[in-house]
Structures are given as structure tokens and as C-alpha cells.
Amino acid sequence: MRLIPRYILWAGVIVLALTFLLLNSGLDFTYVIPKRLGRLAAMVIGGVCIAWSSIMFQTITGNRILTPAIMGYEAVYLLLQSLLVMAMGAQSLVILGANGNFSLSVLLMLAYSWAIHRWLFRNGRQNVYFLLLMGLVLTMVISTFTQFAQFSVSPGEFSVLLSFSQPSFGRAKPEQLIISCILVATVWLSIRKNLPMLDVLSLGRDQAISLGVNYQRSVQRYLALIAVLVAVSTSLLGPTAFMGIFVANTTYALTRSFRHRITLPMGCAIAISIFIVAQLAVEHIFNYRTTVGILVNLVCGAWFLMLMVRTRAGA
Amino acid sequence: MRTGLYILFIVLCCLSLIIGAQQLTLSDVMRLSPDAWITLSASRMPRLAALVLTGAGLSVCGVILQHIVRNKFVEPATAGGLDAAKLGILVALVLAPTIGTLGRLLFALTFSFVASLIFIAIVRRIRFGNTILVPVIGLMYGSVLSAIAEFYAYHNNILQSMQGWLLGDFSKIVQGNYEVIYLILPVVVLTYLYAHRFTVLGMGEGMATSLGLNYPATAAMGLILVAVTVSVTVITVGAIPFVGLVVPNLIALLYGDNLVRTLPLVAAGGALLLLACDILGRLIIYPFEVPIGLTAGAVGGVLFLVLIYWRSRRCA
Amino acid sequence: MISVNNLSKTYGTKPVLSNVTVAFPSSRLTSLIGPNGAGKTTLLMMLARLLEPSSGSILLDGRETSSIKLSNYAKRVATLRQSPDFNLRLTVEELVAFGRFPYSRGMLTADDQHAINEAISFLTLDSLRGAYLDEISGGQRQMAFLAMTIAQQTEYLLLDEPLNNLDIKHAVQIMRALRRLCDEQGRTVILVVHDINFAANYSDHIVAMKDGTVHCIGAVPEIVSEQKLQQLYDLAFKVIHDKQGYLCNYFTTSGEQE
Numbered sequence: 001m002r003l004i005p006r007y008i009l010w011a012g013v014i015v016l017a018l019t020f021l022l023l024n025s026g027l028d029f030t031y032v033i034p035k036r037l038g039r040l041a042a043m044v045i046g047g048v049c050i051a052w053s054s055i056m057f058q059t060i061t062g063n064r065i066l067t068p069a070i071m072g073y074e075a076v077y078l079l080l081q082s083l084l085v086m087a088m089g090a091q092s093l094v095i096l097g098a099n100g101n102f103s104l105s106v107l108l109m110l111a112y113s114w115a116i117h118r119w120l121f122r123n124g125r126q127n128v129y130f131l132l133l134m135g136l137v138l139t140m141v142i143s144t145f146t147q148f149a150q151f152s153v154s155p156g157e158f159s160v161l162l163s164f165s166q167p168s169f170g171r172a173k174p175e176q177l178i179i180s181c182i183l184v185a186t187v188w189l190s191i192r193k194n195l196p197m198l199d200v201l202s203l204g205r206d207q208a209i210s211l212g213v214n215y216q217r218s219v220q221r222y223l224a225l226i227a228v229l230v231a232v233s234t235s236l237l238g239p240t241a242f243m244g245i246f247v248a249n250t251t252y253a254l255t256r257s258f259r260h261r262i263t264l265p266m267g268c269a270i271a272i273s274i275f276i277v278a279q280l281a282v283e284h285i286f287n288y289r290t291t292v293g294i295l296v297n298l299v300c301g302a303w304f305l306m307l308m309v310r311t312r313a314g315a
Numbered sequence: 316m317r318t319g320l321y322i323l324f325i326v327l328c329c330l331s332l333i334i335g336a337q338q339l340t341l342s343d344v345m346r347l348s349p350d351a352w353i354t355l356s357a358s359r360m361p362r363l364a365a366l367v368l369t370g371a372g373l374s375v376c377g378v379i380l381q382h383i384v385r386n387k388f389v390e391p392a393t394a395g396g397l398d399a400a401k402l403g404i405l406v407a408l409v410l411a412p413t414i415g416t417l418g419r420l421l422f423a424l425t426f427s428f429v430a431s432l433i434f435i436a437i438v439r440r441i442r443f444g445n446t447i448l449v450p451v452i453g454l455m456y457g458s459v460l461s462a463i464a465e466f467y468a469y470h471n472n473i474l475q476s477m478q479g480w481l482l483g484d485f486s487k488i489v490q491g492n493y494e495v496i497y498l499i500l501p502v503v504v505l506t507y508l509y510a511h512r513f514t515v516l517g518m519g520e521g522m523a524t525s526l527g528l529n530y531p532a533t534a535a536m537g538l539i540l541v542a543v544t545v546s547v548t549v550i551t552v553g554a555i556p557f558v559g560l561v562v563p564n565l566i567a568l569l570y571g572d573n574l575v576r577t578l579p580l581v582a583a584g585g586a587l588l589l590l591a592c593d594i595l596g597r598l599i600i601y602p603f604e605v606p607i608g609l610t611a612g613a614v615g616g617v618l619f620l621v622l623i624y625w626r627s628r629r630c631a
Numbered sequence: 632m633i634s635v636n637n638l639s640k641t642y643g644t645k646p647v648l649s650n651v652t653v654a655f656p657s658s659r660l661t662s663l664i665g666p667n668g669a670g671k672t673t674l675l676m677m678l679a680r681l682l683e684p685s686s687g688s689i690l691l692d693g694r695e696t697s698s699i700k701l702s703n704y705a706k707r708v709a710t711l712r713q714s715p716d717f718n719l720r721l722t723v724e725e726l727v728a729f730g731r732f733p734y735s736r737g738m739l740t741a742d743d744q745h746a747i748n749e750a751i752s753f754l755t756l757d758s759l760r761g762a763y764l765d766e767i768s769g770g771q772r773q774m775a776f777l778a779m780t781i782a783q784q785t786e787y788l789l790l791d792e793p794l795n796n797l798d799i800k801h802a803v804q805i806m807r808a809l810r811r812l813c814d815e816q817g818r819t820v821i822l823v824v825h826d827i828n829f830a831a832n833y834s835d836h837i838v839a840m841k842d843g844t845v846h847c848i849g850a851v852p853e854i855v856s857e858q859k860l861q862q863l864y865d866l867a868f869k870v871i872h873d874k875q876g877y878l879c880n881y882f883t884t885s886g887e888q889e
Contacts, residue, residue, distance in 0.1 A: 063448070070451055133388075136451055137619055140392065140556055144612030147482045150475070158475045196737020200729060206712045209681055211783070212705025212733040241458060258721060294466045301459035305437075 006262075009254070009269045016276040023280075038177070039169040042236055043275040045180045046169075049233035051267030052187070053226045054244030055251065055260070059202045060219055060226075061132065064252070065307075067244035071135035073230045074239035075142040076112045080105055081164040082149035085157050101164075102176045105235040106183075113227035117220060166293035167238035169279060180232045187225050198222070198260045238293060242300035247271045249307065320583055327590040331366065332359045362488045365496050366593055367586040369552055372499035372544040374585025375506050377559025378574065379537045380431075382517035384438055387567075388450040390559030391545045395453055397556075398460035399423075399430030400549040401481055405464050409471055416495055416550060423546035430460060431538045483553035483608030485593055496551045502540050503582055510574035513537060517572065553608055557615025558585050564622055588615070632657045633678065633708075633787055633819065638687035640673055647673050649843045650687070655836075657786075660813045660820045662830035665840035666864055671823045672791055674840070678821065679710035679789050691787075705733035709783040711776055712791045723767070723775045724760045727751055730782030750782035754808055770801030777805060781812070788812065790822040794829060802826075806833045827864075831855045831877035839863050855879065 021036050057068045084101070116134060150161060163171075172180075191198070200208050201218060208215050233240065251267040252258075278292045286295075377390040384394070391397050403426030407419040414422075434456055438449055468474040487493075506513070512533050515523050523530045548555065562584040570577045589607065592614050596605040634654040640647045648670040655661050663671040676682040678689060680696060689696040696704065709730075727750055731743040739747075751757055754774050764772055773793065780788060788809070794802045810833050812818045824830050830837060837854040839846040846863050847854055854860075855877055860868040864881070871878040 065448070065452060065455070070454065132451060133623060134620070136393075136454060137616055137623075139454070141612055141616035144482075144556060144608055144616075148606060148609045151482055155475055162474065194736075196732065199737065200732050203729060206679075206681055206710065207729075209701070210679065210705065210710040210780070211729065212702040214701050241462070242455070258725075291469070294462065294469060297459075297462040298466050301462045304455065305433075305459055 006255075006266065009266070009273075013269050013273050013276075016273055016280075020276050020280060023284075035170075038172065038174065039279070040276075041177050042169040042172040043279070044272055045177065045184060046167075046233045046237040046240075047271030047275055048184055048268045049180075049229040049236075050240060050244050051247050051251070051271040052191075052264055053229035053233070054248040055263055055267050056191075056198065056222055057226050057244075058248050059198055059260070060222055062202065062204060064249055065245060065304075066132065067242070067248075068226055068230045069239070069241050069244065070132065070139060071116070072112065072138040072142060073109050073227070074234055074241065075139045075146065076109055077105055077234045077239060078165055079142050079146045079149070080108055082146045082153075082161060085153055085161045085164075086149045089153075089157055098171065098173050099175050102173075102179075102235045106179075106231045109231035109234065110227060113224065113231075117223060165238060166291045167240050167296070168292065169237065169275070171238075172236050176236060180236050183228055183232050187228055190225060191222075195260045195264075199258060202258060240293070241297055242304050243271070243274065243296055245304055245307075246300035247274070317580065320580070320587065324583055324587055324590070327587065327594065328363060328367070330594055331363050331590055358488070361493050362485055362593075365485060365488045365493055365552060366589050368496050368499040368503075369548050369555065370558060370586035370589030371503055371582035372585075373548065373555060373558040374562040374581050374588075375503055375578070376541045376544045378563040378578070378581050379506065379513060379541055380559070381563055382513050382574075383534050383537050384435065384449060385517060385519060386438075386449040387564055388560065389453055390557075390563075391541065392554065392556040393450040393453040393457070393560065394434050395430045395457040395460055396427050396434075396541065396545045397481075397549060397554045398457040398464065399426045400546045401477065401554070402426050402460055402464040402467075403546065404550065405467055405473075405477060408473070409467065420495060420546055420550055423550060424542050427545050428538060428542035430456075431542060435534070435538070481549070481554045481608075482606055483555040483611065484606040485552060486604055486606070487553075488551065493551050496547055498547050499544055502544050506540060507578050509533070509536070510578045514572065514574040553606075555589070555608055555611045557611055557619060558588055561615050561618045561622065562588055565618075568622075632692060633821075634690050635674070635678070636688045636690065638674070638677065638684050638689065640670075640677065640682070640685045647843055648677075648684075651840075651843075651845055653838055653845060653848060655819065655821055655838075657819050658813060658817045659835040660809060660822075660833060661836040661838060662834040663821065663823045663838050663840060664825075664827060664830050664863070665846065668842070669840040669846075670843040671840050675710075675789055675791050675821065675823050679708065680704060681710065681712075702733060705783070705785070707785050708787040708789065709780040709785040710789045710791070711780045711793060713793075713795055721764050722761050723756060723764065723778070724751070726764060726775050727778045727782050730779040730784075733783065746782050746784055750778045753781060753811075754778050754804075770797045770804075773797060773801065774805065774808075777808065786818060788818055788820045790820070792823050792825060794824060794826060802829065809833065827855075827860065827879050827881075828877065831879060851877075 017040060020040060021033060053068050058064055058066060081101075116131070116138075150158065153161060197213060197218060200211055200213055201215075201222075203211075205215050208218075247267050247270050250270050251263050254270070255262050255266050257263060274296065275292070278295050282292050282295060373391070376396075380389045380391065380394055380396075381387060400423040403423035404419050406426070407414055407422035411418060434453060437452065437456065464477065465474065468477045512528060515526055515528050516530070516533055516537065518526075520530045523533075563581055566577050566581050566584055570580060589611065592610040593607055595614070596607055596610040599605055632654060634652075636652050638651045639649050651670070651674060653674075663675065665671050673682065677684050678696075680701065691699065691704075691707065699707075724747070727747050728739060728743070730750065731739060731746060735743050751760060754777060756771075756774060756778055759767060759771060759775070764775065767775070777790075777793070780790075790809075793805055797805070806829055809820050809822070813820055813835075831851060834851055836849070837851055838848050839854060839859070841863055847859055855870060855872075857868045857870050860866075860870070860879065860881075866881045869880040871880070
């Protein structure tokens with residue numbers, strides 16, 4: 001029962017990918033198709049990061065509504081971009097270079113996550129919800145700073161800023177893609193052997209300890225891995241807010257399974273499809289009058305609201 | 316403690332009148348020279364009035380929302396109220412650009428009210444509500460509304476100016492521009508008159524009904540009061556986060572949740588917090604100012620973090 | 632044998648447990664009883680390593696528990712708290728399979744399958760094997776969780792108020808199952824229980840706690856006496872002991888003892 005949808009979904013992804021690559025391209029293999037390949041690669045890597053980070057995060061927090069974005073990562077990213085533009089003007093892109101910007105933002109987000117983990121786990125605080133509360137407050141505080149920065153720059157600079165705060169697939173240079181690949185592969189190697197451990201974590205703290213899992217250490221470890229994934233996806237693509245919840249919940253609905261061995265790959269397929277579909281929609285249906293980011297946020301956000309109103313959003 | 320609070324309040328009021336880009340000394344104020352009078356009447360006193368009313372209004376809003384939702388961490392910023400108001404103003408600007416302040420206020424009000432209703436409906440679905448889940452959902456709900464607003468704004472090319480109005484900034488307050496904020500006064504008075512009912516509301520629907528309170532009607536009224544305050548504030552000043560969150564929690568920790576006793580303190584506390592933040596904002600990079608949204612966000616955020624840390628220590 | 636020595640726990644300045652020293656006899660069913668706030672759950676949680684003691688030590692067969700690796704500890708001590716209301720779509724069989732995690736870490740072998748089947752039939756849950764947790768009753772769910780701890784095949788079983796929110800039939804079923812685990816499989820069972828009648832009729836040993844200290848310890852006949860229970864609960868008791876077992880009546884006795 002489960003195998004059929006899985007293969008169909010992956011087949012669908014491949015079809016979508018080919019459509020994206022080849023539609024209206026005139027089979028131009030020297031320019032158009034390589035560029036599209038680059039964007040496709042960004043979609044794939046970004047999709048993988050988003051799917052894994054959201055699913056793992058929801059396992060650890062035991063809740064289907066949360067997403068790593070509320071920990072403040074995306075807020076930090078936006079703040080960084082705003083400050084860069086504020087400090088160096090629209091020239092920031094030239095001065096720092098796209099790769100510089102990318103590396104800086106990955107490093108900053110990792111530093112931020114290290115800081116909150118150190119601070120929050122210092123007293124042996126084992127309550128994940130406390131962590132979330134902190135993330136919430138920090139998000140709000142950081143957003144105020146960002147709003148201020150955004151307002152203080154000139155309209156020209158604001159457009160530059162805007163382009164960074166919206167997800168875009170075309171921005172990623174090959175070097176960034178390679179670095180991202182390496183990081184994602186490292187994360188995969190870390191979790192690959194221990195997928196059942198994630199399954200146990202979803203039973204909750206008490207049960208996990210009773211089954212012999214060092215809860216605190218595991219949670220810290222997975223949160224660190226999630227941080228890497230979020231850093232990569234946000235720096236590569238831009239903030240993607242609600243997509244994580246959408247992907248995670250759709251995965252659970254389609255796979256009807258809790259095993260991460262099944263949900264993680266499925267999540268990737270779904271995330272990648274969403275990106276490709278959104279990009280195709282922007283290109284061919286909306287004719288660039290909106291952006292992928294806004295579209296994805298709108299659809300996923302509305303879906304999120306519907307989810308909240310219809311189901312019993314428990315625990 | 317209470318009298319200390321009120322004295323501090325008066326001191327800060329005077330300071331607020333004096334500080335500013337235009338040099339004024341206490342003697343100028345006393346003598347009421349024509350220059351001084353213009354500055355005072357056109358800018359400082361309106362500003363003071365707006366500060367006090369906004370501070371009081373926002374913290375009172377926070378208290379009402381907290382009692383309706385029965386969660387200590389909700390306030391207009393974490394319940395989608397502010398973002399809904401923003402959306403309302405946006406829609407007003409796009410659909411009816413010449414409508415004037417009162418018309419925009421109406422739009423903002425309706426959107427804010429409807430959004431709060433939806434939020435309450437959502438929250439009720441959450442059984443076993445872990446306390447922190449509610450504001451998190453509220454924040455995400457706010458982001459959704461924000462996303463809708465962005466979609467609309469991007470389409471109409473007013474995204475950047477939208478960010479502008481949302482940032483709380485009292486330097487916009489000039490005589491002739493702000494009078495609508497006096498609407499907060501009846502809101503605060505009404506809340507005080509209904510304080511007892513709101514306290515009962517906070518005990519939950521079951522308990523309230525068994526005590527004979529008309530739960531839906533009272534809750535709706537509370538929401539309307541909140542919507543009015545939020546829209547008025549956003550239109551005149553912009554969004555100011557945390558005031559509705561920090562002040563009620565602090566007061567509740569010290570004096571409990573009986574609104575009849577604590578409401579005046581909550582209002583005064585809110586006004587005090589905003590006054591302090593505003594004065595700070597005006598002094599830090601004198602003669603320029605840091606907008607209140609920023610100072611309140613930073614100060615409020617830090618205060619809030621200290622508050623939760625302290626609380627968590629107490630119940631280890 | 633599992634024992635605690637001078638165990639204390641304070642939250643800030645509030646002492647929840649003070650200098651508790653108890654030895655829990657092996658292959659016996661011991662009940663922790665006492666009024667609310669006595670520290671029973673706190674003690675149990677420390678045995679389960681869900682909570683860190685402020686001072687004192689816990690010994691498992693002579694070794695300090697803090698020195699035993701958690702993954703090994705799970706092969707010897709299993710804990711069941713009140714069945715959490717989570718929203719995982721798990722079937723009963725999948726849940727019980729989790730009990731094998733300390734041994735096989737997710738890769739189920741034939742031995743594991745055997746243990747799972749044994750646990751399920753021990754509690755006669757075979758008909759519910761494929762049912763989803765959120766589709767069965769609260770009592771059945773609690774039984775499923777118990778099956779999971781049984782499948783963990785540990786020598787020691789710790790249970791925190793397992794009978795809460797259960798109807799009479801399921802409560803009796805669980806207590807009978809625990810009794811069988813002791814008698815047939817020689818396991819040591821320690822549970823926190825509120826209902827004095829269940830404690831009296833199914834335990835071998837009782838540890839009575841009050842205000843964070845041990846009030847009295849001993850075999851059931853010693854502890855289940857009107858005088859001791861009155862001192863413990865501040866209520867007048869009438870205890871009837873016959874061939875059927877114990878019946879503690881605190882409902883219709885007159886007045887409260889101060």
C-alpha cells in the first residue's frame with residue numbers, strides 16, 4: 001500500500017524536473033539548460049534541507065505545528081542582510097560577493113544556534129518548550145531591529161534587500177552549491193545509522209529515557225544538525241517560513257508512517273516538487289508578477305491556517 | 316510601592332516634556348514663552364498624551380487578551396492583532412486611497428476584530444494546550460497575515476512604506492495628526508468598569524457560565540476593545556511589541572490577577588514603560604531619536620527574557 | 632536488588648524528599664503509598680533516572696546507578712509513566728516493538744519478535760495487535776504501554792500511578808498482570824499507587840511515605856493496619872482481613888483523625 005505512492009511520487013518528481021529543464025528551452029544546452037540545472041540543484045538541496053530539518057524538529061518537539069524558523073534562524077538571516085545593506089549600501093553584494101554573503105550567513109546562523117544551545121542547556125534545562133519560548137522572544141526582538149533597518153535604507157537598497165529576503169533559486173553559485181552539498185552529506189552521514197533513535201525520540205522524553213536513550217544529549221545533537229540544515233537552506237535560498245510545516249504534515253499524511261526511514265526521503269520528494277511547481281507557476285502562469293517566496297508562503301500559510309482550524313492541534 | 320510608581324510616573328512625564336531636539340529648560344516651561352508654548356502644544360504634549368494613552372491601552376489590551384485566551388503570553392503582537400491591523404490599513408490604502416484616517420481606522424478595526432475571532436477559534440481547538448504553544452501559534456498566525464499583506468503590497472509596490480508604518484515611532488505625533496488616539500481613553504475606562512467580569516472570564520468558560528456570566532458576549536466585547544486600541548495605535552504610532560506582554564505579567568507576579576485591584580497599576584505600568592523607553596530613545600543619539608518600536612522591542616524583549624528566566628527558576 | 636541511601640531532593644529551598652533510605656526486595660511487588668506531596672513519584676522518577684537527586688545514592692545490585700550507562704540501564708530497569716496523550720499513529724504491535732529498542736536499536740531480530748509476541752499474549756492483547764492507539768480505549772492503551780515495558784524484558788519494572796483513569800476491570804487486569812510478572816517471571820515491580828485497596832491486595836511489600844520521608848516500611852500484613860493507615864492518611868480506617876483479601880474502608884467511618 002505504501003510502496004505504490006512512493007514510487008509514483010518519485011516518478012512525478014523526475015517528470016517535473018524534466019519539464020522544468022526542458023520546457024521552452026529550445027533545447028539550448030549551452031546556456032539555458034545549464035542555468036536551469038543550477039536552479040534545479042538549488043531546489044533539490046534546499047528541499048532536502050527543509051524536509052529533514054522540519055521533520056526532525058517536529059519529532060523532537062513532539063508537535064506537528066512547529067518549525068525551526070520560530071527558533072529565530074530566519075530572523076537572524078534577515079537581520080544580517082538588512083545590516084549588510086545598511087552598512088554598505090547596495091554595493092554590499094559587490095564588496096562581499098555572493099559567496100562571501102553565503103558563507104557569512106551560514107557561519108552566523110551556526111554561531112547563533114551554538115549561543116542559544118550553550119545558554120539554554122547550561123543549567124540542564126531539558127524542556128524543549130522553554131527553548132521555543134526563547135526562540136519566540138528572540139524572533140520578535142530581532143524582527144524589530146530588522147524592520148528598523150529596512151525602513152532606514154533607500155528604496156534602491158530596499159529592492160536589493162528584498163531580493164535577499166525572498167527565496168530565489170537563481171542566486172546560488174556553483175561554489176555555494178558544492179559547499180551546501182558537502183554540509184548536507186555530512187548531516188546525512190550523522191543521522192543515517194541512527195534513524196530508529198529518532199523514532200524513539202518521538203515517543204517523548206520519559207519513554208525515550210526508559211528505553212535507554214540519553215535524551216538530553218540526543219536532543220542537543222539533533223538540534224545542532226537541524227541548525228546546519230536550516231543555515232544551509234536559508235543562506236542558499238532565503239527564508240521559507242511555512243514550507244517546513246506544510247512539507248512535514250503532508251509527508252505524514254501521505255506515508256501514514258512514523259518511521260524516519262520512510263518519512264525523510266518522502267519529505268524530500270514533496271519539498272522538491274513544491275519548489276518546482278511554484279517556480280513553474282511563477283514563470284508560466286503568473287508571468288513573474290509575484291515571487292516564489294510569496295506564493296509558497298501564501299499557499300502554505302493558508303494551508304496552515306486551515307490545518308489549525310480543522311484538526312485538533314494537540315500536545 | 317504604589318505611590319512610588321505614581322511619583323515616578325509624574326517625574327517621567329515632566330522629563331518627557333522637556334527633552335527633545337528643541338532645547339527647553341524647566342524655566343522656559345514655567346514661564347510659558349511663546350516659543351516654548353508652540354513646541355509644547357504642537358509636539359511635546361500631544362506626544363506625552365499619546366505615550367501615556369498608548370502605553371496604558373496596550374497593556375490593558377494585553378491583560379484582556381490574556382484573560383480571554385487564558386494564557387500568560389498572548390498580547391496583540393503574538394495573537395495576530397497587529398498584523399491584521401496592518402493588513403486592514405493596506406487594504407484601505409489600496410481600495411480607497413482618499414478615505415482619510417477615520418475610514419482607515421474602521422478598516423483596521425474590522426480586520427483586527429475578525430482576526431482575533433479566528434485566533435480564538437484556533438486556540439480553542441488546542442486541548443492540552445502547552446502554555447508556550449499558544450503564543451507560538453499566534454506568532455505564526457501573525458506571519459500568515461503578514462504574508463498576505465506582503466503579497467498585496469508587493470503587487471502594488473508599497474512594500475517598503477508598509478514596513479515604515481508598522482515601526483512604532485512617536486516622532487510622527489504632531490497636533491492635528493493624532494487626536495484619534497484619545498479613543499483609547501474610553502476603552503480603558505470601560506475595561507475598568509468591566510474589570511470584575513474580565514477576571515471571571517479568565518477562569519474559563521465553564522466556571523464563568525456557572526457564575527452567571529454571559530461568556531460569549533463578554534469575550535466579544537473584550538475583543539472589540541482590543542481591536543479598537545490596536546487599530547488606533549497602529550494608525551497613529553505604529554506597532555509596539557512586548558508592552559502588552561511584559562507589564563501585565565510583572566504586575567500579576569507582584570499583585571495577583573484580580574483585575575479590580577490591579578488594572579490601574581497595569582495601565583500605569585504600561586505608560587511608565589513606554590515613557591521610559593521613549594525618553595531613552597530620545598537621549599541615546601541626541602538630538603536624533605531611536606524609534607519607540609526599537610527601544611520597546613529591545614527593552615521589552617530583555618525584560619521578558621528576564622521574567623521567564625526568573626519564573627522558571629522559581630518552579631525549577 | 633535496588634536500594635536508595637539517604638536520598639534527598641530539593642527544589643530551590645523546598646525539600647521534596649529528605650534522607651530516604653529504602654531497600655526494595657527482589658522478585659516482589661512493592662507499592663509506594665502515601666498522601667499527595669509525599670514524594671512517592673519523585674522517588675520513583677529518581678529510580679528511573681528521569682530526575683537527578685540533590686544528594687544521596689541509588690544502588691542497583693550494589694552499583695551506583697549514575698555510573699551505569701543509560702543504554703545498559705534500560706536493559707535492566709523499565710519505567711512506565713501515565714500513558715501520554717500523544718498523536719502518533721502507531722498500532723499496538725508497533726508500540727510494543729519499541730520496547731526492544733535497548734537491544735536491537737530498531738533492527739528487529741527473531742528473538743525480538745518472540746519477545747514482542749510473548750508480551751502481547753501475556754496481556755491477551757492479540758486481538759488488538761493491528762489497532763491504532765488512538766482508536767482504542769484508555770484502559771486498552773495503558774495495557775499496550777504495559778506490554779511495551781514487558782517486551783523490554785527487564786528485571787525491574789517501575790510504574791507511576793498506572794491505574795489512573797482506568798475503569799475497574801482494566802485496573803484489576805493490570806494488577807493481575809503485574810502480580811503474574813512477579814510470581815511467574817521473578818521480576819521486581821515497584822509502583823506508585825493511590826488506591827490503598829489495590830496496594831493491599833496485590834503487593835508483597837509496602838513503603839509508606841509522608842511529607843518527603845519514609846513513614847513506615849514492611850510487608851503488607853504489618854502496614855495494612857488501622858492504626859498505621861490512620862497515621863499515614865489522617866483518616867479513620869476500618870480494615871477487614873479475610874480469606875478474600877483486605878478491605879480498607881475509609882468512606883463511611885466517622886470523622887477525621889487529626
